[in-house]
Amino acid sequence: MSTLTDPPNESFRLSMLINDTRYRSLTFQVIAAVILALCIWYLGNNLIQNLRAAGLNISYNFLSDSSGYDINQRLVEYDSQSSHAKAALVGLLNTLLVAFLACITATVFGVVAGVLRLSNNWLVSKLMAFYVEIFRNIPVLIWIIIIFTIMTAVLPGPRAFRGDNATSSMLFDAFAFTNRGIYTPMPWFEHGLFASASMNWLLVIAGFVGSWFAARRINIWANQKQEATGIRPKTTALILAAWLVPFLVLMLVMGLSWEYPELKGFNFKGGIKIGGPLIALWFALSIYTGAFIAENVRAGIQAVSKGQTEAASALGLRPGKVMNLVVLPQALRVIIPPLISNFLNITKNSSLAIAVGYADITATLGGITLNQTGRAIECVLLLMLFYLTASLTISMVMNVYNASVKLKER
Amino acid sequence: MSDQKTNSIAFVADGTIPPSPPPAGETGPVKWLRENLFSNAVNSALTIAALLVIYVILSKTLPWLLNGVWTTNSLAECREVLQGKTGACFSVLTERWNQLLYGFKYPGDQYWRPNLALVLLLVAIAPVLFFDLPRKLLAFTAIYPFLAFWLIWGGTILAPIVALLGFAAGAFVFQTYGKSSFAIGFFGAIVAAFAVWLIGGALIPDGASDNAMLQAVPSRDLGGFMLNLMLGVTCVSLSLPLGIALALGRQSDMPLIKWICVVFIEFVRGVPLITLLFVASVMLAYFFPPESTVDLFLRVVIMITMFSAAYIAEVIRGGLAALPKGQYEAADSLGLDYPQAMRLIILPQALKISIPGIVNVAVGLFKDTTLVSVISMFDLVGMIRGPILASTEWNGVYWELLGFAALLFFVVCYGISQYSQWLERRLATDHR
Numbered sequence: 001m002s003t004l005t006d007p008p009n010e011s012f013r014l015s016m017l018i019n020d021t022r023y024r025s026l027t028f029q030v031i032a033a034v035i036l037a038l039c040i041w042y043l044g045n046n047l048i049q050n051l052r053a054a055g056l057n058i059s060y061n062f063l064s065d066s067s068g069y070d071i072n073q074r075l076v077e078y079d080s081q082s083s084h085a086k087a088a089l090v091g092l093l094n095t096l097l098v099a100f101l102a103c104i105t106a107t108v109f110g111v112v113a114g115v116l117r118l119s120n121n122w123l124v125s126k127l128m129a130f131y132v133e134i135f136r137n138i139p140v141l142i143w144i145i146i147i148f149t150i151m152t153a154v155l156p157g158p159r160a161f162r163g164d165n166a167t168s169s170m171l172f173d174a175f176a177f178t179n180r181g182i183y184t185p186m187p188w189f190e191h192g193l194f195a196s197a198s199m200n201w202l203l204v205i206a207g208f209v210g211s212w213f214a215a216r217r218i219n220i221w222a223n224q225k226q227e228a229t230g231i232r233p234k235t236t237a238l239i240l241a242a243w244l245v246p247f248l249v250l251m252l253v254m255g256l257s258w259e260y261p262e263l264k265g266f267n268f269k270g271g272i273k274i275g276g277p278l279i280a281l282w283f284a285l286s287i288y289t290g291a292f293i294a295e296n297v298r299a300g301i302q303a304v305s306k307g308q309t310e311a312a313s314a315l316g317l318r319p320g321k322v323m324n325l326v327v328l329p330q331a332l333r334v335i336i337p338p339l340i341s342n343f344l345n346i347t348k349n350s351s352l353a354i355a356v357g358y359a360d361i362t363a364t365l366g367g368i369t370l371n372q373t374g375r376a377i378e379c380v381l382l383l384m385l386f387y388l389t390a391s392l393t394i395s396m397v398m399n400v401y402n403a404s405v406k407l408k409e410r
Numbered sequence: 411m412s413d414q415k416t417n418s419i420a421f422v423a424d425g426t427i428p429p430s431p432p433p434a435g436e437t438g439p440v441k442w443l444r445e446n447l448f449s450n451a452v453n454s455a456l457t458i459a460a461l462l463v464i465y466v467i468l469s470k471t472l473p474w475l476l477n478g479v480w481t482t483n484s485l486a487e488c489r490e491v492l493q494g495k496t497g498a499c500f501s502v503l504t505e506r507w508n509q510l511l512y513g514f515k516y517p518g519d520q521y522w523r524p525n526l527a528l529v530l531l532l533v534a535i536a537p538v539l540f541f542d543l544p545r546k547l548l549a550f551t552a553i554y555p556f557l558a559f560w561l562i563w564g565g566t567i568l569a570p571i572v573a574l575l576g577f578a579a580g581a582f583v584f585q586t587y588g589k590s591s592f593a594i595g596f597f598g599a600i601v602a603a604f605a606v607w608l609i610g611g612a613l614i615p616d617g618a619s620d621n622a623m624l625q626a627v628p629s630r631d632l633g634g635f636m637l638n639l640m641l642g643v644t645c646v647s648l649s650l651p652l653g654i655a656l657a658l659g660r661q662s663d664m665p666l667i668k669w670i671c672v673v674f675i676e677f678v679r680g681v682p683l684i685t686l687l688f689v690a691s692v693m694l695a696y697f698f699p700p701e702s703t704v705d706l707f708l709r710v711v712i713m714i715t716m717f718s719a720a721y722i723a724e725v726i727r728g729g730l731a732a733l734p735k736g737q738y739e740a741a742d743s744l745g746l747d748y749p750q751a752m753r754l755i756i757l758p759q760a761l762k763i764s765i766p767g768i769v770n771v772a773v774g775l776f777k778d779t780t781l782v783s784v785i786s787m788f789d790l791v792g793m794i795r796g797p798i799l800a801s802t803e804w805n806g807v808y809w810e811l812l813g814f815a816a817l818l819f820f821v822v823c824y825g826i827s828q829y830s831q832w833l834e835r836r837l838a839t840d841h842r
Contacts, residue, residue, distance in 0.1 A: 018593055029666040036670065043697045050696045121453050122446035123460045137823035138816045139777035141791060146816070149808045348682035354784055366688055376692035383688070384681045391680040 062373045063088070069368050071359040073275045084369045091364030092386060098281050098360065099347040099390075105286035106346060107339070110293025117298050128294065135291035140349055143288050148280035148356040155179045158267050176261055176268055181275040183261035183268045190255030200254060207246045214242040277358035281350065289346050293339060300335035301327065332405055340398040344391050351387070361386055474498050474809075484803035502807045503814055506798055510814070513633015513788050514797050520564070520625060524636050527561040530554060531643065539829065555647075562632070562640070564624035572610030576603040592749040629707035633788035635818055641789075642776035645714040649775075650768070652715065653722030654761075658752065660727055671723070678720035683778050686713040691785040710782055718775045725767035729760035762837050769830035773823045780819075790815050 017027045051057060063085040070080050075093040078086055117128035135143070158178050176183040189200050218238050226232040261271030304327050312326040313319075353360035354367055362383065370379040434440060447457040477497030481504070482488045488499035503510070512521060534554035537547035556570035580603035588595025620626075632640065659671035678686070690709040698704050733756060741751035761768075783792030794811045798804055804811075 018591065025664045029664050032664075032667050032670065046699050047696050049700050050698075053700055116456075119453075119456065120446070120449060121456050121460070124456045127460050127463065133824065134820065137773070137777075137820045137827070139780040139791075139819055141780045141783070142812060142816050142819065145791070145795070146808075146812050149812065153806075153808060351682040351684045352781070352784075354684070362682075362684060366685065370688075370692065376688075377696065380685060380688050380693050383685050387682055387685060388677065388680040392676075 056374075058377060059375075060378055062369075062375050062378070065373075067369065068372065071364065073278055073359055084365075084373070087369060088361060088365040088382070091359055091361035094278075094358065095347070095350050095353075095360040095362075096390075098278060098285070098353065098358065099343075099350045101282050102285040102289065102346045102350065103343050105282070106289040106293055106342070109286055109290025110342075111297050113290060113294035114297025114301070117294060118301060132291045132294050135288050136295075140284065140288045141352055141355060144280060144284040144352055144356055147284045148277065151276040151280050152179045158263060161263050161268075174258075174260055176263075178268065179276065180267070181273050182279060183271045183273055185258040185260050186270070186272045187256055188259055190257055203254075204247070204250055207250050211243045211246055215239045218242060275358070277353065277356040280356050281353050281358050285346050285349055289342050289349075292342055292345075296335050296338040296342070297331075300331040300333075303334045304330045329405070336398070336402050336405060340395060340402065343398065344394055347390055347394060348387065478810075480504055485805065485807055486803075498810050499807050500810055502798070502804045502810055506804070509634060509793055509798065510790060510811075511634045512636050513631065513793060515631035515633065516627060516636075517625065517631075520627065523561045523564070523624065527558045528639070530557065530561075539833075560624065563627055563629070564622060565626035566614065566622045567624075568610075568614045572607060572614065575610060576606040579603055579606045592747070629705045632707065634793055635790045637782070637787065637789040638776070638779045641711065641714060641779040641782065642772075644711055645718055645779075646772045646775055648711070648715045649717075649719035649722055652719035654726055654757070656719060656723035657726035657730060660723065661730055674716075675720045675723050678717055679724070683714070683717050683781055684784060686717055687781060687785045689713055706785075706787065710785075710787070714775070714779070717778075718771055721771045721774075722768055725764045725771060726760060728767065729762075729764035730756065732763050733759055765833055765837065766830055769826060769833075773826050776823060776826075777819060790818065 017023050064083050066081050067084045067087045068080050069087070071078055071087065071090050073094060074090045075097060076086075076090060078090045113128045113131055117125050117132065119125050119128075155177050156179065158176075158180065161176060161178070174185045188197065194200050194203070218235055222233055222235045259270050261268045261273075263269075308326055308330065309322055312322040317325065350360055351362040354363045357363070365379055365386075366383045370376055373379075431437070435444060448454045473496045475498060477492065477495055478500040479488045479491050479497060480500045482491060482499070482501040483505060485499055485502075488497075488501060492499075508518065508521065512524060516524070531554070533547075534551045537543045537545065537551060553574070556574045559573075560567055560570045580599035583602040584595045584599040586595070587598050656671050656675060659667050660675065662668045662671075687710065690713040691706065694709045694712070695704070737755055737759065738751070741755040746754065780789060780791045782789050783795060786792070786796075788796060794815060798811060799807070
């Protein structure tokens with residue numbers, strides 16, 4: 001026979017802080033908080049003492065001072081009289097530019113190489129394996145330097161294009177590959193609707209956005225028609241028209257013409273100049289990251305089980321439809337998450353621009369501005385803030401996309 | 411019965427017809443070529459394109475490689491020897507060999523020290539990488555960091571000995587008290603180690619390094635590929651335990667600890683390594699006590715370790731998440747407490763899953779050690795871009811130097827990735 005008794009009414013003992021699971025996590029968190037506070041106090045105290053000893057203070061006023069240095073590659077108006085903040089903005093836009101370009105080309109390289117690596121052709125698949133291994137196992141910094149050296153040491157200088165017996169010539173009389181950069185024709189509008197060129201280009205972009213909406217509407221209309229009648233109306237011509245007609249009309253109205261680069265004096269004038277550092281960085285980042293993306297693409301395609309392809313064929317789908325409707329949507333789910341991290345890597349690796357003299361934000365804000373003003377803490381903090389924002393934004397946008405293609409369970 | 415009759419009847423075959431050889435197109439190399447290279451028009455076109463690419467690459471590089479000059483003293487002499495022919499000037503490698511490997515300031519008569527450290531590194535790392543080797547070798551692995559420090563930096567042997575004693579005291583305290591309560595043992599070990607370091611540090615006389623057995627070499631004199639290897643090995647081995655701790659912290663039930671880990675990991679992963687190196691070179695000094703001088707090498711090691719620890723933490727978190735919940739519950743139902751469950755049940759499985767990811771991070775980190783050249787440390791790339799290409803003798807020898815650097819990194823990184831594939835096969839215990 002047993003008697004039920006209340007649990008002994010223990011009084012609180014000190015050892016319970018560690019041995020009793022009710023209090024233990026609290027104890028540890030208090031210890032962690034104390035250690036964290038001590039660390040922050042210690043570091044902050046050192047910082048204050050060091051700053052006082054060096055006669056410095058934390059202030060961001062230097063950002064509005066005149067920078068006093070020039071930047072070759074720029075997307076917005078800038079000269080040496082502009083402020084440090086403006087220099088940082090130029091650098092920021094340059095970072096975004098090279099990251100954007102490299103993301104696109106790296107995806108193209110990666111998809112092509114990844115698909116070709118699965119090719120039945122022994123030679124091609126071995127060649128692609130070679131490409132992937134070579135580029136993945138050698139630091140990107142070395143690749144950037146190698147490609148920059150190709151740009152500067154192998155391509156001819158502008159003077160080689162001059163004279164009657166020139167050693168180099170322009171491709172189609174429109175493209176010039178020199179050691180200072182690549183010159184391409186620049187489109188411009190003879191009688192634009194707005195005075196400023198950028199407004200006209202915005203108009204063109206607006207036209208494309210309109211086309212996209214129109215194409216979407218056409219698709220929705222076709223879907224409704226198909227649901228109602230079972231017959232899908234032919235939409236190819238309509239969609240093509242929706243894309244092309246507004247564009248062509250705009251180009252005709254505004255009078256599109258091309259400004260060709262020409263050799264004047266010691267250098268090319270006119271056209272668009274894509275500087276050597278930009279090309280080196282762009283190409284190196286895309287071909288290096290392309291090797292990583294190729295592996296992701298290969299893994300993604302191989303992750304789709306063979307039964308899926310066979311089932312689709314058994315349902316009577318043609319090979320093109322099998323790829324588009326069955327294999328790719330499933331492979332994408334595997335490919336997208338690593339693709340996101342590769343895009344993030346490109347953005348972060350673009351900070352290596354400093355090695356070839358491309359004026360990205362690391363080179364302007366974290367390089368010249370930092371050295372000129374000596375504001376190390378402020379500059380590095382701003383730099384980190386920018387990269388953090390960029391990384392978090394990219395991963396957020398891509399996560400939204402990822403969620404939309406994700407397998408919907410239950 | 412039938413074979414008796416066959417002899418007599420002329421029109422009946424007297425044996426089996428020997429198999430005729432397959433058609434020429436269906437056998438041997440021809441078949442292989444047809445199936446793998448020329449199965450259809452697209453494939454044939456691809457093959458021809460690939461052959462063309464290979465031909466172009468080889469026709470450019472082979473003469474350059476084969477005509478290489480190995481014995482001159484400057485680029486001008488190379489050009490004289492080649493007399494306008496295509497050819498590499500590999501003599502830059504032979505002439506600057508020591509600079510490429512050790513940097514340009516490491517004392518020339520002391521090169522045996524880093525060499526010995528590298529050989530011992532292979533011995534020390536072997537039992538970690540290949541677990542068929544006797545476990546007793548791990549004792550040497552434990553001593554190795556201190557030995558290597560003493561070999562490479564030289565100076566007094568007392569400093570590494572005190573450091574080693576600190577760890578030994580910590581291990582002893584943990585062995586003694588860790589059995590009853592992990593927390594007491596753990597914190598006691600930390601306290602004991604710090605006590606030994608403080609007392610020992612005070613006991614080392616000031617001028618101990620002056621007449622030491624090995625000449626003291628300051629950190630700023632380290633350079634070349636040696637610096638890349640040292641940074642890579644040190645930071646990977648330091649960031650592994652830190653990464654495990656961060657991954658466990660991120661999974662913790664305690665909100666404060668969880669958030670500290672999350673903020674740290676996301677912050678470090680969100681910024682490029684180069685900004686962290688800027689922090690090391692221009693900003694970190696502000697956070698150390700005034701009058702203390704922490705040298706650049708140590709500051710860089712701190713930042714790179716933080717960087718790779720965050721990445722390793724994410725890899726291990728993936729491994730932890732991949733474990734079925736039953737494993738955690740089974741550990742609980744056996745009555746194991748948290749440290750025991752982690753050490754005996756969870757981590758061995760999670761780490762096994764994470765091996766490919768960890769190796770990826772290690773390879774990436776080793777490649778990223780070249781970035782220190784940006785903050786004017788003279789690693790392999792820094793040596794090439796700085797002293798060697800700027801010298802009058804070798805101004806303009808790009809491809810030989812960059813190719814050499816690329817080759818060194820390729821050999822090491824490819825080797826590591828091959829090892830990881832071998833390890834994955836070795837550890838695969840699921841039955842497929």
